[in-house]
Amino acid sequence: MTTLHEYLESAGCETDLCTLIELIAEQAQPIREAFITHQAYAESENVYGERQAAMDTWSDELITRVLGESGLVRALSSEEQDEVRTFPGAKAEYAVVMDPMDGSSLIQTNLAVGTIVGIFGGGDVLQPGRDLKAALYMLYGPMTTLTLTVGKGVCIFAMDHGGVYRLLERDVRIPDGNLYGTGGGRPDWIDQHAAFITAVEADGAKLRYTGSYVADFHQILKYGGIYCYPALKGKPKGKLRLLYEAIPVGFIAAQAGGAITDGHIDLLDLKPAEPHQRTPIYVGSMNMISLVKETFERSRV
Structure with missing residues (x-):
């Protein structure tokens, strides 16, 4: 080997x-x-x-x-x-x-x-x-x-x-999938995130979430789906860090055919303003990322 x-x-x-x-x-x-x-x-x-x-x-x-x-x-x-x-x-x-x-x-x-x-x-x-x-x-x-x-x-x-x-x-690719994991308490979710989760659950998505970001993402990498830690009411930047968590894992996701977003922009295009900057995170399969972006875009109308 x-x-x-x-x-x-x-x-x-x-x-x-x-x-x-x-x-x-x-x-x-x-x-x-x-x-x-x-x-x-x-x-x-x-x-x-x-x-x-x-x-x-x-x-x-x-x-x-x-x-x-x-x-x-x-x-x-x-x-x-x-x-x-x-x-x-x-x-x-x-x-x-x-x-x-x-x-x-x-x-x-x-x-x-x-x-x-x-x-x-x-x-x-x-x-x-x-x-x-x-x-x-x-x-x-x-x-x-x-x-x-x-x-x-x-x-x-x-x-x-x-x-x-x-x-x-070698050459691992994220398949389109229906697994999802999401952080934050449901009462604290912003409306766009709640709408997204409602939509994927209605489409048969299965919850997989341990609270270990890297372990939860690895399931997504293997089986397809999405990991989320959203903006929360009172915490518009969410919990996770752009530099330490979003950027490295997002780069891996993109190299495997997936993507990472905060709901609006690709986080790999964002230059951190300071080392400990927080950001909402949605990372995983392109089918799920597309649905996230569609959900957030509808909220602007």
């Missing part, structure tokens, strides 16, 4: 980018081993005032340290850090954006969680998603998998017992 290293070489990735992707992917092993000893909540809050799980801070510190020492990263922005970190001595000009532990509240219940990463060139984290050099997420479920794009389609790898990533699927 093709290894991650062999795939990256065959895809024509520049040497430093190959090394950086492999270095990030290697962190899945120590992260997975740390779940047993880092299940509690830390005595701290992140920049959003959300209580941090021990794995939030541990994985953030691990990846930040490893990337800082690599000499490959000029700038790093993490969901768990207030400020953008810079590494003036870096030999390369990559900028990394990340959610080091997505879905951390589910660790104690042993549900799947993940790490989301986007890699830009040019040393600046505030770039539109279409400018990404690579996007990936590691999913810690029954298997440890790596879903990756370097702008040439989407591949899924699984880590074997020796810590080597083996190719499971």
Whole structure:
């Protein structure tokens, strides 16, 4: 089976980018081993005032340290850090954006969680998603998998017992599907989102939602449908972050034939105004994204 290293070489990735992707992917092993000893909540809050799980801070510190020492990263922005970190001595000009532990509240219940990463060139984290050099997420479920794009389609790898990533699927495409997952409490949904959910449910859509964004999206990638975290009454920007959650996963979705929108615009065209900017998210199959846009467009009439 093709290894991650062999795939990256065959895809024509520049040497430093190959090394950086492999270095990030290697962190899945120590992260997975740390779940047993880092299940509690830390005595701290992140920049959003959300209580941090021990794995939030541990994985953030691990990846930040490893990337800082690599000499490959000029700038790093993490969901768990207030400020953008810079590494003036870096030999390369990559900028990394990340959610080091997505879905951390589910660790104690042993549900799947993940790490989301986007890699830009040019040393600046505030770039539109279409400018990404690579996007990936590691999913810690029954298997440890790596879903990756370097702008040439989407591949899924699984880590074997020796810590080597083996190719499971090449050129993954999101099929049209009828799965949906949505965050936010139903009484708090804006009218457009409520109308969209009513429409897909009437058409036989099936609910699949755990509260782990990366795990819920992975179901959509495999089986088709849509993941949503909408604007809410009193929270017009929703909950999720443009830079750490929307842009990397949206880039993967687009490379697999899907799309990402806030209901009005393609989020890959949006340049973040600041690192912790929030946005409503609809990401998945083109059939579902088209229906979202139609629903929101009708509300303007």
